[in-house]
Amino acid sequence: MANGIERPLDLLNQSKGKEILVQLKSDRQLVGTLVAFDIHINVVLDNAKEIQNNELKRNIGLTFLRGDTIVFISPASAVSNK
Amino acid sequence: MANGIERPLDLLNQSKGKEILVQLKSDRQLVGTLVAFDIHINVVLDNAKEIQNNELKRNIGLTFLRGDTIVFISPASAVSNK
Amino acid sequence: MANGIERPLDLLNQSKGKEILVQLKSDRQLVGTLVAFDIHINVVLDNAKEIQNNELKRNIGLTFLRGDTIVFISPASAVSNK
Amino acid sequence: MANGIERPLDLLNQSKGKEILVQLKSDRQLVGTLVAFDIHINVVLDNAKEIQNNELKRNIGLTFLRGDTIVFISPASAVSNK
Amino acid sequence: MANGIERPLDLLNQSKGKEILVQLKSDRQLVGTLVAFDIHINVVLDNAKEIQNNELKRNIGLTFLRGDTIVFISPASAVSNK
């Protein structure tokens, strides 16, 4: 699963077009399809959903997310959360 | 909807002149028309409204917003909030 | 109202000599006449007033404000607050 | 009073040798004579007094103050506080 | 055990392919196999598990972790935690 990942950003590159879970510094989590990212880990998600305490809080659609609020990004968790 | 977005800032470019929702690090949210932005994600909104706990707190009109207080920017959410 | 604003700092340039409202990261707000600013969004206000919970806390006159404590700057709000 | 201020640091230059009030990010305030500053807004005050809740907490004399803890600097407030 | 470590990043290099414990600024801990890291200490873990109060909170699989949320990384602790 970790094949071909030499630098951390390689994982984000492999995850384009796939659902990812993004854990923010506050207790917010976002789930959505990774559309784009840059070296600051700014991210665009499509069909993004905001989740708090394991419950859907709201649908926020196509969303730009600033990198400095992100703790971790987990592609597999988005799948297992469905 | 995510057509033509290769880098995160492309979404902001597509959103100029449209209503966006801006989630800040505190629980503040601003809704307004995106007028301009820069690489620091400093943003100018027109007809901006400050929202707390899903209620309109105040109209703040044409407003300059510093990028480092922003968590995410969602163009679709502004529409669905109306 | 948003005429001629191509970059966020254009709004600050248009607001020189006018009253602005500055929302800080704490719950402090300052209202005053914009005298000068720089790219760090350091700001000088004249006749600045500190406001907490919609009440005048104190007059602080000509004041230098560090940019990294600022959330947003709203020229229109200063007028409507009078 | 705002004469000759084109950039924010001009106000600090005009205030050398005068008493200023420095509001810090915590609720601390310092009052003292501005001796020197640099572009990081690091500041040296002479005869500095630390004030909390409008009461003198202690005299700290000649003091070096790191810029990133400063919210605002107000020369006029130091005078009116006497 | 500390053989061959001249710079801090040498320890991370030696730990590739091994289980590590990552302590985050919040009380979160992650345990997983170190796949990749960069100079910002951004990290990719495989088979990552999130742990709170010494209990498994969830499996998050292959995970990208932003460096600025990390307090320390301990390869030995991951082993002793099993």
Place this chain on the structure above:
Amino acid sequence: MANGIERPLDLLNQSKGKEILVQLKSDRQLVGTLVAFDIHINVVLDNAKEIQNNELKRNIGLTFLRGDTIVFISPASAVSNK
């Protein structure tokens, strides 16, 4: 006392070999003899004492202090604290 101080770091240069009080962002204070500093305001103190609520908490001897935790440095206060 403020003679010869043109830039903030000049005060630290004059204070080498003297006792200084260092106020940290938490309520911690350190008192000790200034041995060395750099442009990040990283500091080495000798015979450092940690003080909380005006009471000696512990002697920590020769100590390296990271600049970004410092609020202010006051040479005179260390003397008057004796």
Place this chain on the structure above:
Amino acid sequence: MANGIERPLDLLNQSKGKEILVQLKSDRQLVGTLVAFDIHINVVLDNAKEIQNNELKRNIGLTFLRGDTIVFISPASAVSNK
């Protein structure tokens, strides 16, 4: 004891191979043998122990510590803590 220290990092250089106490921004303390450090004050400790409220919390062995979580580093305190 402060002989030969002209810049703050000289103290860390002298402390290689010795036990040091590292105070973190949270109330965590680590004690361990200094193996390596860099200009960001990232540090590798060997035989590191995590201490909270003066009690051993856990042994974490060879550990990479990110510099921006460090308040101070005291070589002497590690000795006196034994």
